[in-house]
Amino acid sequence: MLKQELIEKNPIRHLKGESDAKESSRMGLVMARAGVGKTALLVQIALDSLLNDKQVVHVSVGQSLDKTKLWYDDMFKDIAEFCNLENAGEIHDSIMHNRMIITFNESKFSRAKLEERLHDLVQQNVIKPSCMVVDGFDFAKTDRAVLEGMRDLATTMDLQIWFSAVCNEEADCQCASGIPAPCKGMEDLFNTVVLLQPVSQSDCIDLKILKGTAAVSKCGKLLKLDTKSFMIRENCK
């Protein structure tokens, strides 16, 4: 498989925001219970941007640099294997130049600091990201203002930002009535919200689109993803 085909197979292609939102400055949210694969999907989203020769900043709160880097290496390997990607090594080396990881301690993270860091990067001409993923952001401890600030950041820097959030066990049954806690009442800030749910006795993960529409109508609001590579599976519809 070639790089181009790989891009087309990425689940992110199916996650279009609401029609009026600009593609480049939207905010997305990935929700799941602990251990289902939020980070994996975020890395997947980042990899998609990277494969499109765009630059990505990965903000990791509470995880070490090495671990985050491993996520990328592993995900890329899994995806490359899943899709039989040709000259994977070369593509890997070329796209990783466009990725930048910033790690923060849980207690040290703040929007102002992040913004300062980003401006630094752009000014020094190190990177000009068009996508940012924020992993480990604690929604339970943040208020709307911080997220609104992030939204402004997305607009001013022309950046799409994806967050991950942990929801509790009951989230599964709540999702019919809207966005589960801890992000309840913040859905208007996001263009896309998805929920990951493991499917018992299966090698798939359900990706439910809670907000935003799927680009391909036949998929409806539910996508099936491979548990390892997080690519769309065709054989388990």
Added chain:
Amino acid sequence: MKDLSKVRNIGISAHIDSGKTTLTERILFYTQRIHAIHEVRGKDGVGAKMDSMELERERGITICSAATYCDWKDHSINIIDTPGHVDFTIEVERALRVLDGAVLILCSVGGVQSQSITVNRQMTRYRVPRVAFINKCDRTGANPDKVIKQLREKLGLNAVPIQVPMGLEGDMQGLIDLVKMKAVYFDGENGDKLRVEEIPAQYKDECDAKREELLDAVSMFSDELMEAVLEGTPTEEMIMAAIRKGTLSLEFSPVMMGSAYKNKGVQLLLDAVNDYLPCPTDVDNFALDLDHDEAEVKVTNQPTDPLLALAFKLEDGRYGQLTYVRTYQGTLKKGDSIVNVRTGKKAKVGRLVRMHSDEMEEIEESGSGDIVALFGIDCASGDTFTRGDYNFSMSSMHVPEPVISLSITPVDNKAQDNMSKALNRFTKEDPTFKTYVDQETLETIISGMGELHLDVYVERMKREYKAEVTVGAPQVAYRETITQRADFNYTHKKQTGGSGQFGRVAGYIEPLEEGEYEFVDQIVGGSIPREYIPSCDKGFQKCLEKGSLVGAHVTGVRCAINDGASHAVDSSDIAFQLAAMGGFKEAYMKAKPVIMEPIMKVAVEGPTEFQGSIMGSLNQRRGMIIGTNEEDAYTVIEAEVPLSEMFGYSTDLRSLTQGKAEFTMEFATYRPVPKSVAEELISKAQKKDKK
């Protein structure tokens, strides 16, 4: 014979400037091996005992790991002082191989720095149990709690303090032992008088909480302790046994603290070495059985079993070559005859000595598990000695390939002689240091693991061997490899005068995923006679020495032959070698060769305000920034940068950050160079050829 359970072979390993040598110095003082204390950068000009080389004294760093022996409370401790700079990691690794346990020293201000991470990784590789010592608690800004947190987060150690400091920075008074629940003060001019008292009231609560934490953590390793804790009656012995068990299993690291410079906590550290670090029989060591395909065999550690000893370090002393050995089983006696397994040569043990930095003490025999030195034995480091009845080798050590080289030219004839003597010695001492003569320029090339690594050897040549040399610009060890399969069919024919030469070789070359070179013989029907197949192999290998792009070593190639032709009279070994070489050259350019360059993993640590400029500087050097990590006022930036761009970086970094940032680098991998750089390299190589 000594009781093995009372022997400790330990290493002291840490980041540069975290006070390792000072600590060793204090240990030697308290164990009465030396009678006065000299500072590393002391004003008395004597220097610390362990830094035996002149150069080390001058630069304030420790290069060679000197082995030292001391006694502490009826235990014998062998200490290997290891270098702190990453360029000398082979020294660290070699020392780790023969150690049973280690003390990891950390600076209470600097905390876990990148070098500590490297050292920690090496220790994990050799399964060395470790205790941590947070040094320099007297410095302004000391924060042991932060360091412990870093030990957990960055090194992934289950680090739990077993002490609480009484006061930090300038007013550090002593330590509280959480196992015994007593306060310890260090009195006397050199802190050699220990005073044990009850815990002062103001520390009571803190100690209770920390002890609870400690009990929680170690009761995992002992059911007996777990029960006792639940009943509220844990004894000192139980806790110590559990800490020891956890430490030996590498699942727990007790953390101690103090200040070697201010003579605080060193004795307690020595107690901990006795109490918690393993003795030779606690650790499983493996030898490789050379008769059975290098199968692993556990060594017995029994003094009565056949001898098995490893030479781990050579030193050129005043009285000839000094070889440091560790015996793994059996007994080494004066007058014994021993056999070097690698060369099969016999040698006689003339003198057996116990080393104390550069003074020595003659002994008659050394039991298993001991570290001693031999005189006048001809060997290289890493060789195994037996009594000739065993064909075992202690496992081969991981030796990284050199990544940087430079040419050296002696200034006069006398220097020439001395230089070759020195080089001969260095290559035996240090497996990462290599030397050869470039066939084209006839220059002597030395190669090693980094700029500083080579610098030190050039300096040593000057000082120890009086060999003045002029040094060329450092060269990066490029490599070439191919990226796709290509076929060849080449006939070598020469029929002008005398006996002719004829050989035809056909086959293909293709990239090899792992390994450097592979030769595949797919000849069927004898189109190339059997006796000439090795000639083809030889021919290919000759081509690998020098690629056609920039003349670098070619790696990662599989050469296969599947057809050919020969002539009854004119075919010969040399004809097929030349045919294979011709074939390789024919296919090489078709196989899309690329130049590979060594990539270093660079970690720069500096104040946050310089983050932008540091990143800019790495970016300029073709660096790929992997990420940044923020902690307090410091930021660590990790990047992968080609080695060729890193020359002189330390100077640049200093001027960029007012000397507030430091960096470490280590070899990461080889990666193809970008096109523009490749073109430049190729045109440079062509120009050189024309000259």
